[in-house]
Amino acid sequence: MRATPSILPLRLTGVGYDAGGGTLIDGVDLTLAGTGRLVILGFNGAGKSLLLRLCHGLIPPTRGRLEWQGPGAGAGARHRHAMVFQRPVMLRRTALANLVHALAAYGVPGAARRERAWAALERFGLTPLADRPARVLSGGEQQRLALARAWLLEPEVIFLDEPTSNLDPAATKAVEEMMRSFTADGIKVVMTTHDLGQARRLADEVAFLHRGRLLEHGPAEPFFTAPRSAEAAAYLRGELVV
């Protein structure tokens, strides 16, 4: 469906990240490709959010390289992947204006912005929220708006950091449906979660991080039934690993 050439794969080679005198990410080799949903799992502090930020280019790695290697990579690649944060940032504007702003930041001409923003609201059933101040929406509405705002930018990859961590079951379901529709649009979803049930529902691939190192990366099914590392096995059993 996409006319523009792909920016994928994204190849990480020996990526490491240090902060505050500690090593938070170390020696990560990982290739993101295809359109399957990748779920990054790991205990608190394993470096999941950090890995998303590194991939999205918000922070530069201390060591190693990240390269978008597809034919569409290059100068315009920065605008081809989007990210939604654990606590979505809502501008002090209406829901619609939040979408219009994102398009403006991407350099979309003024005339087309409102039309595309409306289309995105319609697509995800958010039109009743259009004129409401975004910051006084409920947590679930804000998260759906944030996802719609990312989708609106027509990315090839969307990074989602704990997209449902503070949501009730109904809102979680709505957000998961949006993620499925992203996949149907050919968008690669890369996400972190603490919800193992959600990981089982959504993951096509799993990456398991432990203390900043990538211990496993592969198809979801074998990971959940027979993880190769002891740490992942303990994680799946819900044990506390110190």
Add this chain to the structure above:
Amino acid sequence: MMEPGSAFSAALDLVFGGDADFWGIVLLSLRVTLTALLIAAAIGLPLGALLAIGRFRGRDAVIVLTNALMGLPPVVAGLLVYLTLSRSGPLGFLGLLFTPSAMIVAQTVLILPIVIALTRQVVEGLWEEYAEHLRSLGLTPLGAIPTLLWDARFALLTALLAGFGRASAEVGAVLIVGGNIAGATRTMTTAITLETGKGNLELALGLGIVLMAVTLTVNALAFGATRASRRWGG
């Protein structure tokens, strides 16, 4: 000298009577302060935003300095502008001393630190909250400034009103650089100061009433801005 009671009713006559001299003073005061506010906003909002997002050597010192200048005594500001604009001063050739322009300059000097310091404070907080999202959208810190200023609009309006309040109430700076010349540089505050001394209480009281009304309006607007800000989710 008139009795205070009869002076008050005479003052009300002035306020509601449409006296040309009286309203000339009021309008000049408003023109001077509003023009100063406009100039201070045009310079102070972008500078305050730059200070909020910029990281450079000496930034802390600049922040402390602007914070300190918020308390600059008006007479000192007046004195500095006087020295700059006086015939032997660096800008003496402009011939601005004892004109409304000189008063505008003096009040701009008073308002500017308030606008810069409060803008810096507000925008810095907002930048902390917005930075990741705006950078995710590919905006540079410089490119993020319009977004930040717009989203801080209610808090910034309050900052501007604070600047307006300070300038409209001060007397020292405009007195020194304006000279309180009747029909030319006489403002509400300078007129009150001198007319009270001369025993012309009804004029002083009448202007005092208008000044109070201006202050009330400014505070009502500030209150409204805070309300509006809350409606948009802080």
